[in-house]
Amino acid sequence: MANAVLKALVLASTQRSFHRRIFHLSTNKLKSLRSDISTSNLQTYKRKQRTQKSHFSMAAVSVSGKKPITQVIFDMDGLLLDTEKFYTQVQEIILARYNKTFDWSLKAKMMGMKAIEAARVFVNETGISESLSAEEFLVEREEMLRDLFPTSDLMPGASRLIRHLHAKGIPVGLATGSHRRHFELKTQGHRELFSLMHHVVLGDDPEVKQGKPSPDIFLAAAKRFEGGPVDSQQILVFEDAPSGVLAAKNAGMSVVMVPDPRLDSSYHATADQILGSLLDFNPSDWGLPPFEDVEN
Ligand SMILES: O=P(O)(O)OC[C@@H](O)CO
Numbered sequence: 001m002a003n004a005v006l007k008a009l010v011l012a013s014t015q016r017s018f019h020r021r022i023f024h025l026s027t028n029k030l031k032s033l034r035s036d037i038s039t040s041n042l043q044t045y046k047r048k049q050r051t052q053k054s055h056f057s058m059a060a061v062s063v064s065g066k067k068p069i070t071q072v073i074f075d076m077d078g079l080l081l082d083t084e085k086f087y088t089q090v091q092e093i094i095l096a097r098y099n100k101t102f103d104w105s106l107k108a109k110m111m112g113m114k115a116i117e118a119a120r121v122f123v124n125e126t127g128i129s130e131s132l133s134a135e136e137f138l139v140e141r142e143e144m145l146r147d148l149f150p151t152s153d154l155m156p157g158a159s160r161l162i163r164h165l166h167a168k169g170i171p172v173g174l175a176t177g178s179h180r181r182h183f184e185l186k187t188q189g190h191r192e193l194f195s196l197m198h199h200v201v202l203g204d205d206p207e208v209k210q211g212k213p214s215p216d217i218f219l220a221a222a223k224r225f226e227g228g229p230v231d232s233q234q235i236l237v238f239e240d241a242p243s244g245v246l247a248a249k250n251a252g253m254s255v256v257m258v259p260d261p262r263l264d265s266s267y268h269a270t271a272d273q274i275l276g277s278l279l280d281f282n283p284s285d286w287g288l289p290p291f292e293d294v295e296n
């Protein structure tokens with residue numbers, strides 16, 4: 001029975017007659033599943049099906065009719081702005097003093113969090129908390145970051161996607177772990193673009209009691225749309241960080257993840273869709289108005 005359902009899925013995706021979201025979500029998975037079918041390896045399929053539950057549950061809800069996406073919430077650092085590299089640079093410099101190296105397993109745990117939460121992870125995980133407290137780390141990091149943030153560049157496809165959704169009347173909000181001062185520094189070269197956001201919820205917002213992966217920030221953002229709170233099932237979130245993807249899922253929302261290629265792929269499983277870049281986003285996958293400018 002399971003094999004029959006799988007065959008139907010694969011066939012439909014091949015013919016591109018099925019809901020586009022399904023095959024776009026799991027192109028690689030489908031490729032490998034196709035080979036499973038050809039060898040009739042049901043056991044392999046079942047094992048993969050268990051580990052890829054999120055992809056299949058999404059396929060199921062697509063078929064049974066999911067609520068349409070009406071609002072979009074963007075993360076900022078590492079998703080819209082190329083700022084994660086600044087944190088990495090500075091943290092490498094600080095750790096080098098202790099003859100330690102900063103790696104992506106630690107990065108994965110810190111990114112997306114509020115500053116003080118990330119700082120605690122940093123000093124504890126690296127074992128330097130006796131020499132440098134989380135608060136001291138933040139003071140030291142701050143000096144370097146405040147010169148780097150104003151040079152922030154947009155990530156590929158960020159401007160195009162925000163402008164497209166705004167032009168089509170899809171309300172967009174921002175939910176970033178960054179606090180107000182950092183937000184202002186990072187966005188100072190991109191004011192006009194960020195002004196297209198219906199609202200912005202920052203990490204130091206009083207309603208955000210706990211940072212990502214707590215759902216606080218996304219639930220606060222859902223409330224602030226016109227006529228909010230908007231039903232979480234109608235909100236699509238864009239995130240780059242494992243903690244951010246979890247936060248959005250904890251809030252009951254759908255998530256497109258655009259991870260840094262250096263992030264371990266085990267973090268991809270929680271997201272509903274994985275993209276290499278915002279340029280790869282196809283609004284039609286989510287029932288949103290399509291781009292008119294194919295080249296941009
Ligand atoms: O939530 P974002 O915008 O990724 O910001 C978190 C930031 O503090 C750096 O990781």
Ligand SMILES: [Mg+2]
Pocket residue numbers: 075076077078079111112239240241244
């Ligand atoms: Mg981010």
